[in-house]
Amino acid sequence: MEQHYQYLYEMLSQVQGFIYPNELDLQWGLLIVLYPYITGLVAGAFILASLERVFNVKVLKPTYELALLTALAFLLVATMPLVSHLGHPLRAYEILSTPHSTSAMAIFGFVYLWYLMVVLLLEIWFDYRRDMVIWARQEKGFKARIYKILTLGVNDISPKTVKWDDKIGYFITVVGIPSAFLLHGYVGFIFGSIKANPWWSTVMMPVIFLFSAMVSGIALVLFIYMAVSYIRKQKIDMKALDTIAKYLFYILILDFTLEGLDQIHRIYEAEESFEILSLLVHGPLFLTFFIFQIFLGTIIPLIVLGILQFYKPREFTRRVIYLVSSLLVLLGIFFMRWNVVIGGQLFSKSFYGFTDYKIRIAGSEGLLWSMAWIIIPFIILAFLLWLLPPWKKVPAEPA
Amino acid sequence: MPPQLKTLIPLFAIFIFLFLLGRYLLVPESFGEQGHYRFNSVAENKDLSLQYAGRDACAECHDDKALEMESDMHAGLSCEICHGPGMVHYDNPKAGQLIIPDQREHCGLCHATNLTRVDKIAQVDLADHNPDQKCIECHNPHLPWEIAE
Numbered sequence: 001m002e003q004h005y006q007y008l009y010e011m012l013s014q015v016q017g018f019i020y021p022n023e024l025d026l027q028w029g030l031l032i033v034l035y036p037y038i039t040g041l042v043a044g045a046f047i048l049a050s051l052e053r054v055f056n057v058k059v060l061k062p063t064y065e066l067a068l069l070t071a072l073a074f075l076l077v078a079t080m081p082l083v084s085h086l087g088h089p090l091r092a093y094e095i096l097s098t099p100h101s102t103s104a105m106a107i108f109g110f111v112y113l114w115y116l117m118v119v120l121l122l123e124i125w126f127d128y129r130r131d132m133v134i135w136a137r138q139e140k141g142f143k144a145r146i147y148k149i150l151t152l153g154v155n156d157i158s159p160k161t162v163k164w165d166d167k168i169g170y171f172i173t174v175v176g177i178p179s180a181f182l183l184h185g186y187v188g189f190i191f192g193s194i195k196a197n198p199w200w201s202t203v204m205m206p207v208i209f210l211f212s213a214m215v216s217g218i219a220l221v222l223f224i225y226m227a228v229s230y231i232r233k234q235k236i237d238m239k240a241l242d243t244i245a246k247y248l249f250y251i252l253i254l255d256f257t258l259e260g261l262d263q264i265h266r267i268y269e270a271e272e273s274f275e276i277l278s279l280l281v282h283g284p285l286f287l288t289f290f291i292f293q294i295f296l297g298t299i300i301p302l303i304v305l306g307i308l309q310f311y312k313p314r315e316f317t318r319r320v321i322y323l324v325s326s327l328l329v330l331l332g333i334f335f336m337r338w339n340v341v342i343g344g345q346l347f348s349k350s351f352y353g354f355t356d357y358k359i360r361i362a363g364s365e366g367l368l369w370s371m372a373w374i375i376i377p378f379i380i381l382a383f384l385l386w387l388l389p390p391w392k393k394v395p396a397e398p399a
Numbered sequence: 400m401p402p403q404l405k406t407l408i409p410l411f412a413i414f415i416f417l418f419l420l421g422r423y424l425l426v427p428e429s430f431g432e433q434g435h436y437r438f439n440s441v442a443e444n445k446d447l448s449l450q451y452a453g454r455d456a457c458a459e460c461h462d463d464k465a466l467e468m469e470s471d472m473h474a475g476l477s478c479e480i481c482h483g484p485g486m487v488h489y490d491n492p493k494a495g496q497l498i499i500p501d502q503r504e505h506c507g508l509c510h511a512t513n514l515t516r517v518d519k520i521a522q523v524d525l526a527d528h529n530p531d532q533k534c535i536e537c538h539n540p541h542l543p544w545e546i547a548e
Contacts, residue, residue, distance in 0.1 A: 009504055018515030097425040100435050116416070129403070152406050162400035352515050
């Protein structure tokens with residue numbers, strides 16, 4: 001018991017003003033920051049891929065499969081931060097077996113399943129089926145067997161069947177766009193619908209989450225495309241890169257506008273919660289909000305990418321600029337999630353005080369776990385690229 | 400029908416069937432009987448042992464302390480807010496370990512300076528108010544205004 005008091009006093013020393021007892025300790029830590037972050041990367045990467053397919057932006061062809069596989073790699077771990085956040089991870093399946101219709105989180109399980117099973121896996125399958133059949137014939141041994149299993153026994157590569165691949169794949173992409181919007185808009189909804197929290201509760205939340213998701217997903221594909229080309233010692237298709245960067249720029253503008261709109265609305269309304277929120281962003285969130293999210297993550301990339309729309313320096317300079325801006329954007333969106341998730345819990349719902357959040361290194365909620373959930377998708381992606389290399393796809397014979 | 404769908408549709412049917420089967424097997428007994436929860440848990444919770452006995456229970460034996468408390472500013476407090484859960488002690492006074500909170504910080508939990516509750520409770524600055532002694536060396540915890548000099 002003495003020990004307990006000791007901890008309590010230690011924690012109380014981190015508190016400012018008045019807070020309710022249950023606000024002392026943040027229930028949602030770093031792992032819950034990762035959840036919208038990773039889900040957003042998935043949705044963003046997918047939307048970039050569908051640009052090529054549905055809106056027929058041909059220059060993006062070199063990144064189409066890469067974006068899809070990136071989306072898959074990240075989608076596979078998207079729920080893992082949530083599961084490892086649970087006190088009883090082995091009970092995670094209960095959200096699917098006994099979902100409550102009024103629980104926003106419970107329905108996410110199905111949104112996720114829909115997106116994984118019906119959209120992403122199917123789209124990749126239809127896109128690669130013909131190649132897998134061909135690869136299964138070319139390769140030997142174990143790898144050939146994997147391809148055989150992956151084709152699910154549909155080995156017909158007559159032009160008619162391949163045509164069907166294309167048609168159904170297109171249809172799935174069309175269904176996939178609203179699904180990707182749903183997936184990430186939904187994550188925003190989970191926060192936006194918490195009416196007790198003035199930092200979260202805004203109808204803009206799903207839209208803001210969606211656009212920041214697109215921004216981060218596009219930045220991720222931009223980064224991965226450059227990294228993969230560098231590792232494979234392949235020449236980067238500068239047209240594709242310039243186009244991705246252009247989209248990144250446009251959507252970043254939209255995202256920034258929406259977030260600005262939300263904040264202006266909040267400032268002008270100045271509800272009773274405004275004072276504490278203003279103290280929040282100028283105090284505990286100053287570094288992560290103004291410096292990381294807005295300045296480094298938004299303003300700098302906006303200016304730099306904006307200049308590139310008018311003035312094109314040498315290829316190498318452009319590549320460096322894209323690399324740096326994509327990393328800055330990824331950092332900025334991470335801290336946007338941080339400011340939402342952590343920021344929303346730092347202030348007391350009495351509006352009279354603040355608690356504090358310190359990241360632990362080890363432990364289930366700690367830094368090491370979180371880094372693992374960021375690194376694992378890259379390992380999965382490396383595996384997927386080995387298994388389904390987009391650059392080895394056999395071009396279809398002209399009909 | 401394209402051959403892809405001939406394979407995929409049965410596969411999805413199997414997947415959905417397995418999902419429903421899993422759900423059927425995993426939903427615990429008595430779930431949903433009275434609402435969206437496991438009804439058996441009510442009985443299980445009823446069987447849990449109590450932790451707190453309540454002030455009247457303490458007064459059965461420590462009537463002197465209870466009477467004392469009633470006459471001073473701590474009259475509104477429960478015994479167990481300071482001494483910790485006492486059900487075990489109530490059942491067997493020799494066995495149950497109760498807390499004797501004699502540290503300054505303990506009184507400070509309620510009485511330390513806190514600007515948001517100035518008008519709610521008497522406050523002292525722990526660093527300033529006779530810092531070298533325990534509070535209970537002067538204040539009787541049950542009769543806080545009985546000051547021992």
